Structures are given as C-alpha cells and as structure tokens.
Amino acid sequence: MRAVIQRVSRASVRVKETTGGGSTVGEIGAGLLVLLSVGKNDAADTVVYMADKVATLRIFEDADGKMNRSVIDIGGGVLAVSQFTLHGDVRKGRRPSFLDAAPPEIAEPLYQQFIAELRGMGVPVACGVFRATMEVELVNDGPVTILLDSLRQF
Secondary structure (H helix, E strand, O other), X not given: OXXXXXXXXXXXXXXXXXXXXXXXXXXXXXXXXXXXXOEOOOOHHHHHHHHHHHHHOOOEEOOOOOEEEXXXXXXXXXXXXXXXXXXXXXOOOOOOEOOOEOOHHHHHHHHHHHHHHHHHOOOOEEEOOOOOOEEEEEEEEEEEEEEEEOOOOO
C-alpha cells in the first residue's frame, strides 16, 4: 500500500458528474487527508499496519510547537480517498504503468478494511467513492505532507 498523507485544516471530496459540478460525499475539519493506493500483493495485514501508522503518526504540534501529536490525540478526522495512480510507474517512457496496482476486486475490500480499521480505533472517517472520478479540495496545514509505503520503499 502507498499513501500520501496531508495534515489539513479541512478537506472534502466531491464525486464529479459528467454534466459538470458534483456532490460532496465526504468532508472533515482538522485532521488528515489520506490518498490511498492498494498494491497487487497487499493483504489484510498490510491494511492493519497502514491504518495503525496513519492513526498514530505524530505530525500535529503539541504545546511546544513540536510534531508530537497524532490525529487521535487531537480528536481529528481522516478523509480517505482511493487513488490507484500512486502505484503508477514512470521509470520507462512517459505513460505510467499501473501493473503494481491491485485490480479493483482486490483493492476495494482492502480500502474498505482500511476505513473500518481506522474507525475501530475511534477515528472519524469520511471517504470518497471507490472507482469514481472525484475532485478533492483541501487546505494543507503547515504544509505537512508525508509519503508512506508499506514496503518501506521510501
């Protein structure tokens, strides 16, 4: 699994409609926007690792201004948005290869498990719609952006 985690003041996701515009399907105040991609070799244990990492990642400031608090500590929420393009490989050529991304029938249950794991830890979670074309709007607080890879490739 791969994730781009952004500390936000607020974030929302809207399902884009072919006629223009769209409807908001998820939004949070202070917390984390998590763009999540499931890899073809990911499994349930990967989801548990990633959810725990996201929930306990200490990237919110304490009273001394140090990044020492998690989204749980601040009572914040998570906006989880599926984004298979994080597994895009552009090392050869100019068009990304998505061979390392899990097919939808594998990715969707693991994405849903990720959401359930976070909720099980007491984190309020809003989410996008799997396989939908979406528009994500956010105010990055800091800015703070963290890359997370379950295989620890970065």
